[in-house]
Amino acid sequence: MKYLFLAASSFLAITAQMIAGKHFFLFNFMDLSLILIAYWAFYRSRAQALFVGSLTGILQDAVLGLPLGYNGFGKTLAAFVIAEAGRRFDVEGTWIRFALMAVSSCLSSLSMFALFLLLQRSSSDVLLGASLLQALITAGVGILVFAALDTYNRIRTKRVG
Amino acid sequence: MSIEMASKGEGRSLYVVIGLLLLHLTLLSIQVKDPSGTLLFKKWVLLATSPMLNGASNVSRAISDFWTGYLWLHGVRAENARLKEDVRQLALLNSSLAQEEEENSRLRRLLAFDASLPYQTLGAHVVGRTPDFLSGTIYLDRGSLAGVRADQPVVSDGGIVGRTVLVTRNSCQVQLITNADASVGVMVERTRVPGVARGTENVLLDLNYISNTEEVNVGDALVTSGLDGIFPKGLPVGKVVVSQKGKTGFRTIRVEPSADIIRIEEVLILLGPPKPVTDSVAPGVVK
Secondary structure, three states: OHHHHHHHHHHHHHHHHHHHHHHOHHHHHOOHHHHHHHHHHHHOOHHHHHHHHHHHHHHHHHHHOOOOOHHHHHHHHHHHHHHHHHHHOOOOOHHHHHHHHHHHHHHHHHHHHHHHHHHHOOOOHHHHHHHHHHHHHHHHHHHHHHHHHHHHHHHHHHHHO | OOHHHHHHHHHOHHHHHHHHHHHHHHHHHOOOEOOOOOEHHHHHHHHHHHHHHHHHHHHHHHHHHHHHHHHHHHHHHHHHHHHHHHHHHHHHHHHHHHHHHHHHHHHHHHHHHHHHOOOOEEEEEEEEEOOOHHHOEEEEOOOHHHOOOOOOEEEOOOOEEEEEEEEOOOOEEEEEOOOOOOEEEEEEOOOOOEEEEEOOOOOOEEEEOOEOOOOOOOOOEEEEOOOOOOOOOOOEEEEEEEEEOOOOOEOEEEEEEOOOOOOOOEEEEEOOOOOOOOOOOOOOOOO
């Protein structure tokens, strides 16, 4: 059941990304799946964040019509970086979360760029530049989402207490 | 999820991420082709297996080389040593057979000579020789037990060799005709002119008491005259190699013995009693 929920959340993230990107251009510069991965790494199991990364990556490849594995590789790598950082550092702070998401997003994009270059002998520098913008936007949106979630959790905790 | 489970999950995260990354790469490799149209998966599998295949091949080759280059050669070395030993053995055998053949040939000649002699004979081997062969003494492996006595003639297939001088139970000493102390009554076979042949400590004999008036030519054969009381009449002695008129009224004559005195190995001892001396003995004959 847990893994079904994990798969469903991944699927929803990709679908939401597609729908939002179709209507709002800026959503194309946001990686909702990376925010989902960060959520699992910060708030749930870090090991399971790896599976979320893999699954969302493969779904993203399938949706974008890319050979399966490009995004899966990048997102798994990003999930590992976030999970490892969460194990070693205090990731409660806003800026560290921002930095972690930005760095992991960049790493994911870079790994894809490298794979493109190695496997298909072609890549786009524009894609690399857009990836930097995507990393900043994703990290910013992620901070807002997590701040809202933290506020919600605090209010809920007070009510229960 | 409990904290304990979570920490356990985190501990495995490194292995999990490696597995997942490999999964993605494998997924990519079965979809993406290289510029030559080959699936990357096939290429990578080949790339991953080729070091192992090469390594296995190298190890196999190294073992094979070690086997052929050392162990097998080690066997070859041992075989080579054994074959060399065999060659040595065969060379010795060959030499031995050649010697036996030579000895057989000599003995056949000696036997034939023996058959032509009207005397009782005894075969003997030369077992010793004085260091200086020109000193004129040899030792035989027959003695008094075999019937040998002193002053018995010793001959070979070529002619006379000498006479026995000292006899023990199982051996005897022979004074060769080339000994400076030896003298033999002889005569020129062609002209029947008698004389005395003396040893000279040389390979040649001196023929004495032949008058300048007698005709003796180089190449004339000499036989025993039987007048010395030791050697029976008619045995071959040698051949004239030098014949000149002398200043004292006697010719200077040199004789080469018929018997191979230097290389002699088997001889016959004439056991029959020497003929009784009825005529005057030539001067200087040693009994």
